[in-house]
Amino acid sequence: MSVIHGMDTNQNSKSYLQQTPVQRTDEQWREELTPEEFAVLRQAGTERPFTGEYWNSHTKGVYQCRACGAELFTSNEKFDSHCGWPSFFAPLAEERVRYIRDRAMGMERIEVRCGQCDSHLGHVFEGEGYDTPTDQRYCINSVSMRLVTDDSVGGDTPAN
Numbered sequence: 450m451s452v453i454h455g456m457d458t459n460q461n462s463k464s465y466l467q468q469t470p471v472q473r474t475d476e477q478w479r480e481e482l483t484p485e486e487f488a489v490l491r492q493a494g495t496e497r498p499f500t501g502e503y504w505n506s507h508t509k510g511v512y513q514c515r516a517c518g519a520e521l522f523t524s525n526e527k528f529d530s531h532c533g534w535p536s537f538f539a540p541l542a543e544e545r546v547r548y549i550r551d552r553a554m555g556m557e558r559i560e561v562r563c564g565q566c567d568s569h570l571g572h573v574f575e576g577e578g579y580d581t582p583t584d585q586r587y588c589i590n591s592v593s594m595r596l597v598t599d600d601s602v603g604g605d606t607p608a609n
C-alpha cells in the first residue's frame with residue numbers, strides 16, 4: 450500500500466499561505482524564462498513604463514501568465530490608463546490571481562501574483578478616479594503576460 454502524506458490532506462489554509470499548484474525552483478524557472486521575464490515574474494521586478502509589448506495594445510484576446518499559461522486577464526477589462534503599463538479594471542476571475550501586501554517602496558501597495566504559479570504580475574491600485582466599473586487599476590507588466598488573440602483561440606492557426 451502506498452503511503453499518504455499528511456501534508457496534502459489539509460487544503461483549507463489561508464489563501465495567502467496556500468501553495469500554488471505550479472511549483473518550480475528558481476533553477477527551473479531560469480531555464481524556462483528569459484532573464485527579463487525571470488527578473489519580473491520571479492524577482493518582482495518592474496519593466497520600464499511605455500516599453501512593454503502590451504501597454505498600448507487594443508487587440509482582442511486573453512492574457513495568459515507567461516510563466517505557466519494560466520488565463521489571467523482579457524482585453525474586455527483592459528483600459529487606457531496612460532500609465533505606461535497594461536491596465537485592467539478586473540482579472541478574468543478573482544481566483545486567477547492572489548494578492549500580497551507589499552511595503553517595499555515605503556508605502557503599502559497590493560502586489561498581484563498569478564494564482565497558479567505565484568509569479569509576480571504587478572500591483573493593483575484603487576480609487577484613482579478612472580472611469581471604469583470598479584475604479585481599480587491592475588497595473589501589470591507586459592513581460593508577465595502573453596496575449597493569445599481571439600483569432601488564434603480554437604482556430605487552425607499553428608500554436609506559437
Ligand SMILES: [Zn+2]
Pocket residue numbers: 514515516517518519563564565566567568
Ligand atoms: Zn502563472
